[in-house]
Amino acid sequence: MPAIGPALVGHALDPIEWSWTDRDVILYALSVGARLPGDLAYLYERDGPAVSAPFPLAATTLALLPMVAALEIDLKALLHASQAIELRRVPVPEGRATVTRTVTGVWDKGSAAIVDVEDVVDDGSDGGPLAVARSSWWVAGAGGFGGERGTRPTHEPLPVGPSPDLRATIATSPEQAALHRLTGDRNPVHIDPELARAAGQPRPFLHGLCTLGALGHALDRAAGTHRRLTSLSGRFTRPVFPGDTLHAEAFHTTEGTTRARVRVLDDVVLDDAVATYGPTA
Numbered sequence: 001m002p003a004i005g006p007a008l009v010g011h012a013l014d015p016i017e018w019s020w021t022d023r024d025v026i027l028y029a030l031s032v033g034a035r036l037p038g039d040l041a042y043l044y045e046r047d048g049p050a051v052s053a054p055f056p057l058a059a060t061t062l063a064l065l066p067m068v069a070a071l072e073i074d075l076k077a078l079l080h081a082s083q084a085i086e087l088r089r090v091p092v093p094e095g096r097a098t099v100t101r102t103v104t105g106v107w108d109k110g111s112a113a114i115v116d117v118e119d120v121v122d123d124g125s126d127g128g129p130l131a132v133a134r135s136s137w138w139v140a141g142a143g144g145f146g147g148e149r150g151t152r153p154t155h156e157p158l159p160v161g162p163s164p165d166l167r168a169t170i171a172t173s174p175e176q177a178a179l180h181r182l183t184g185d186r187n188p189v190h191i192d193p194e195l196a197r198a199a200g201q202p203r204p205f206l207h208g209l210c211t212l213g214a215l216g217h218a219l220d221r222a223a224g225t226h227r228r229l230t231s232l233s234g235r236f237t238r239p240v241f242p243g244d245t246l247h248a249e250a251f252h253t254t255e256g257t258t259r260a261r262v263r264v265l266d267d268v269v270l271d272d273a274v275a276t277y278g279p280t281a
Helices: 022-031 057-071 176-181 193-198 208-222
Strands: 016-020 078-087 095-108 112-122 131-140 166-171 227-236 245-252 258-264 267-279
Touching: 016 057, 022 176, 022 208, 057 078, 057 095, 057 112, 057 131, 057 208, 078 208, 166 208, 176 208, 208 227, 208 245, 208 258, 208 267
Parallel strands: none
Antiparallel strands: 016 095, 078 131, 078 227, 095 112, 112 131, 166 245, 227 267, 245 258, 258 267
């Protein structure tokens, strides 16, 4: 691949094979906060199990280390800035797909670069991809190549006074990052104390996709039996550490979408989150 710069746009990694069984479905649900007794359907194979809505995000994690290798990125310089996913269909509890990551944008931030990518999760269905994800990655030290700076989408601030339409509290365990690694993202900064400190954090921190997955799981559950989550996006603003308690707040809009944020104590760790819904059928 070309070096990080405008010439990189349009280049794709080789497709990656992804397969899953009900064991992976259950493991993912546990890793994003599913708990008994309320989440029995997601944790018991008797009737499925039910597949947590954000589960296809697990497929996208498989492209991380190949991207790091192809672009010769130092993992200590890499930060996950934002993530979005369109959930075209609900996955079956066991299946196969391919994941293809394509670079869609490269932005020069001076001291760093932002690399935008798109992941297509294709299970071979006549209905098209199972899911399409988009993410942005901050690469420290990779800027200064004279490219465009780019702009970040702006959203109206979320309400401060009014009560949210939905509140969810998700307690993470000290082993949460170790558990979430088993769904596909083996970035060692989430488990290795030495590498986490080298990346500027006091200890290993939680995957951004775990925080986003926890929000998605809570939003989908709250949607009821006749609606399902069809898209979710958000911007990561602060690190979350295993053992932190996540507090999700969601506000329904007149346009039919839901806007949300996630806090740890008074710090917003996931902001500008937007969710959409469709019928379960």
